[in-house]
Amino acid sequence: MSNQHLQDDPSDLPRLALALTTLSLVGFSLVLTCQMVWLNVTQRSEFVVRNALGEGGRLVLLLSLGAGLALPAAFGMLLVLRKREATATVILDRLATRLAPLAALFVLPGLFLSQIARDKPLYYLIALSAFGLIFSALLARAFSLGVSSKSAASLLRLRRHSLVQALLGAPRGGPLCLLLLLSGLCAFLLANYGVAHHRLIQDTPEYLGVPENVLSNIRHGRFFKTPVLFGATAAGSYLTVHAEYASLLFAPLYGLRPSAETLLWLQAAIVVLSAVPLYLLAAHKFGRALAVWVGGAYLLTAPLHGALVAGFSWLHAVTLFSFTLYYAVESGRRWLIGLSLLLLLSISEVGPLNVFGYGLMLLATRKRLGLALSLLALPVIAFNFWLSVRGGSFGHTPELLSTLAALWKNPAYVVWDLARFSKLTPIFHALAPLCLLPVVELACWPLLLPGLLFTCASTAFWPNTSEGLAASLVWLPGSFLALLLVLEKRYARASGRAPLIAAVLALSVTVLSHSYNYGALLREGSFGGIPAENVRGTPWAQSRYHALLEALRPIPPQAAVAATSYLVSFVSNRAEACDLARPCGQPDYLLLSSRETGAVRAQLSRLFASQQYRLVLSTFQEFYLFQRGPETPETRAAISHLGVAAP
Numbered sequence: 001m002s003n004q005h006l007q008d009d010p011s012d013l014p015r016l017a018l019a020l021t022t023l024s025l026v027g028f029s030l031v032l033t034c035q036m037v038w039l040n041v042t043q044r045s046e047f048v049v050r051n052a053l054g055e056g057g058r059l060v061l062l063l064s065l066g067a068g069l070a071l072p073a074a075f076g077m078l079l080v081l082r083k084r085e086a087t088a089t090v091i092l093d094r095l096a097t098r099l100a101p102l103a104a105l106f107v108l109p110g111l112f113l114s115q116i117a118r119d120k121p122l123y124y125l126i127a128l129s130a131f132g133l134i135f136s137a138l139l140a141r142a143f144s145l146g147v148s149s150k151s152a153a154s155l156l157r158l159r160r161h162s163l164v165q166a167l168l169g170a171p172r173g174g175p176l177c178l179l180l181l182l183s184g185l186c187a188f189l190l191a192n193y194g195v196a197h198h199r200l201i202q203d204t205p206e207y208l209g210v211p212e213n214v215l216s217n218i219r220h221g222r223f224f225k226t227p228v229l230f231g232a233t234a235a236g237s238y239l240t241v242h243a244e245y246a247s248l249l250f251a252p253l254y255g256l257r258p259s260a261e262t263l264l265w266l267q268a269a270i271v272v273l274s275a276v277p278l279y280l281l282a283a284h285k286f287g288r289a290l291a292v293w294v295g296g297a298y299l300l301t302a303p304l305h306g307a308l309v310a311g312f313s314w315l316h317a318v319t320l321f322s323f324t325l326y327y328a329v330e331s332g333r334r335w336l337i338g339l340s341l342l343l344l345l346s347i348s349e350v351g352p353l354n355v356f357g358y359g360l361m362l363l364a365t366r367k368r369l370g371l372a373l374s375l376l377a378l379p380v381i382a383f384n385f386w387l388s389v390r391g392g393s394f395g396h397t398p399e400l401l402s403t404l405a406a407l408w409k410n411p412a413y414v415v416w417d418l419a420r421f422s423k424l425t426p427i428f429h430a431l432a433p434l435c436l437l438p439v440v441e442l443a444c445w446p447l448l449l450p451g452l453l454f455t456c457a458s459t460a461f462w463p464n465t466s467e468g469l470a471a472s473l474v475w476l477p478g479s480f481l482a483l484l485l486v487l488e489k490r491y492a493r494a495s496g497r498a499p500l501i502a503a504v505l506a507l508s509v510t511v512l513s514h515s516y517n518y519g520a521l522l523r524e525g526s527f528g529g530i531p532a533e534n535v536r537g538t539p540w541a542q543s544r545y546h547a548l549l550e551a552l553r554p555i556p557p558q559a560a561v562a563a564t565s566y567l568v569s570f571v572s573n574r575a576e577a578c579d580l581a582r583p584c585g586q587p588d589y590l591l592l593s594s595r596e597t598g599a600v601r602a603q604l605s606r607l608f609a610s611q612q613y614r615l616v617l618s619t620f621q622e623f624y625l626f627q628r629g630p631e632t633p634e635t636r637a638a639i640s641h642l643g644v645a646a647p
Contacts, residue, residue: 016080016089022096022103023072029106031068035061036109045115097145101138107131108509114526117517122421124517125428128510132435136506143498175288176279179295183275186299190308190520191268193527193535195261197309199545201566201593202534205229205579207311207470208260209568211247213577214238216258218251220575228572231582232560240391243384244314245346258573263312270316271308275299277323278480284330285488286500293504297511298480302518303429303472306528309520309535315473317347322354322477329362329369341373345380349388349400350474352380353450357478360446361485399457407456414456423455426468430475433514435507438482441489447478469529483507547620554616554625555589562587562607564596567623580604586611590626597642604644 036044046052053061080088107127110116117124197203205228213228230236239245254262275295282291298304307313321344328336344351356377362370385401407414417423430451431438438444454474487503515521520528527535552570555561560576562584571577571591578584580592580600590604590613597604607613613626615635624638 015093019092019096020073020076022100023076024069025103026099027068027072028065029103031064032106033109035064044109045113048110048113048116098142101135101142104131104135104138111513112516114517122425125432128513129432129436132506132510136435136503139502139505140499143502175292179275179279179292183272183299186521187268187272190305191264193309193520194264196535196537197530198260200534200537200541203311203569205565205568209572211312212260212263213572214247215251215254216573217575218248219255222575227576227578228568232578232585233583236391240387243349246343260569267312267316268308270320274320274323277327281327281330282484285484300511300515300519302515302528305520306469306530307473309528309530310469313470313473314348315350315470318350319476321347326481349384350450352377354477356381357446357449361443364443400453403453403457418456426455430479433511434479434483435510437486438479440486444482444485447482451475451478544620548623550619551617551623551625559588561589561591563591564593564600566596567591567593588628592624594622594642601644608639608644
C-alpha cells in the first residue's frame, strides 16, 4: 500500500528520502560528536590530525557510527509503515528540518583543537568558514518553521519571570555599561600581559621604543624626531615612515608618566573606547542586546590580543576613529563626522585609506557623502606617499606604494600573488571568524581595501611575527562594518528575525573557536601568537628585570643614551635615546646586554676607540652601563668580557 501510494504520488518520495537522509546524517553527527568528546584532547588531536586510533577504539567508532546512521532511518521507515504516508512524510520532513543543524555538530570538537589550528592553519580556516556558512543556513531554515503553541506559551511565561523583567527593565545605558566593564577587564588583562612581555625584555624598538621616542621628542619640542629609528646623527622625520600626526594629541597623556608601560596602558584604554562607537553603531541598527554581542565579538578578536601583548601600535587608534566615523555618518551627527574624519585622516597612512574605502562603499550604496569622503582622502593619501618617498630614509620605495604601482601596471599579478598560502592565510584569519560575511555584499568590498593592500605589501604575517601582529589590525574596522551592513541588509530586513538569530549563533561559534585557538583570553597558556615563555615570568626573569632597573638608575633623564636593541624601550623616554644598530654619534651613556653585543660589535669598537668611557656598573653578568669619562681598569676588563676589540 505504502509503495503503491509513493508510485502514484512521486512528489512525496524525494521529500521522504531527503528527510530520512537528513535524520541519518544527524544521527551520524551526534554519535561522532559524542565519540570525539569522550576522547581526551591528545587522543582527539591524534585522531583528527593523523587518523590515529587504536584497533579496539576504531571498531567501537565504526559500529556506533553505523548505528547512528541506521537507527534514524529505521525509525523513519517504521513511522511510514504505522501512519499514512502523507502524514509520516510531513512529520519526518518537519523533524528533519528542525534537527538539520545538528548534522554539522561533528565539526565542532575539531574547531577547538589548537594543534590543528597551529599545524594546518589554512585547512582550519576553510573548515571554520564552511561550518559557519552551513550552520547558519541550517539554523535559519530550522527557525523559519516557527514555534508550537506550547513552546510559545513557555516563552511567554519565561518573559514574565521577575528576573527576565528586571533585565528587560534595565536602564537604557545598562548594556553599554556592561560592555565597558567587560572590555575594561579584557584590556586590563591583556595590558598586564603586555607589561609582562616588556619586563621580560622582549620588546623590539619598532613596536615600543620608536613610538615612545616620538612622543618623548614631541614633549621636548622636537616634533617627530626619532633618534631610536634614524640614529642620533640623521635628521629624518618620523612622518616619512608613518604619517601619525595625531600622536600630538596623546603627548600630554604620555607626559603624565613618561615610560614605555604608559604607552601599553594607553593603547588598552583606546581599545576600551573603541567598543563604545561600535556598540552605538550596532544599537542604531539592531538594538542594544545585539550591540553588546557585537562589542563582545570585537573584544574576542584574536589579532587584537596579540597586538596588545606584543608592543604598541597606533592602529588601535585607527580602529577607534574609524568606528566613530561610521557611527557619526549613520546617526547623522555632523560635528562628530567632522571631528572623527579629521582624526582618522591624521592617524597613520591607514586612516586615509579607511576613509577612501568607506567613501567608495557609500558611493556604491548611492549616498552622496561618499564622493566627498573619497575626494577628501585622496590628497591626504598622495601627500603621505610623497612624504615617504621624499624621506628616502632606508633607500627604497615604500612597500605599499610599490604594491599600488604593481596593481596599476599588472593587476593580474597582484591577484595571483594574493592566492599564495602566505597571503591567503592572513586574509582568512581576518574573514573566516566572521563566516566570510563581509565579502557577501559587493558594495562592502571597498571597506576591505586597506587590509588587502597591506596584505599585498607585507612580507610578515599574523600570527608569525610582531610585524604581522600589528598589521593584522588593518582588517578590523572594515571587516566589522561590512559584517554589520551584511547582517542589516540580508538578515535584519528579512521577514522575521530568524535569519538574524541564526547568523548570530553561527558567528558566536566561529568567533569563539578562532579566539580560543589564536587569542589570549579563552585558553590557558595562549597569548595571541606570543610564545608563553615571552610572557610568563619566572624568579630568574624577575631577578634579571630588577638587575636592569638597577643599571638604569644612574642615567639622568636628559642624558643621551645608546642601548642595544632589546634595551632601547627602557631608555626611549629620553629624547636623545638611540639604538646601537644605528649611528649614535657620541652618547653620554652606553647600556649594553652581553647577549646582544655581537650584533653591534663593530660600532662599539668605533665608539670605544673615539671616546673614553668608564664602567659605571655591571649587573646580572649581563647588563653593562658605561659613562663618558676617563677609563678605569674595570672598563678594560668589561670591554674584554663583552668581546669588543680594545682601542
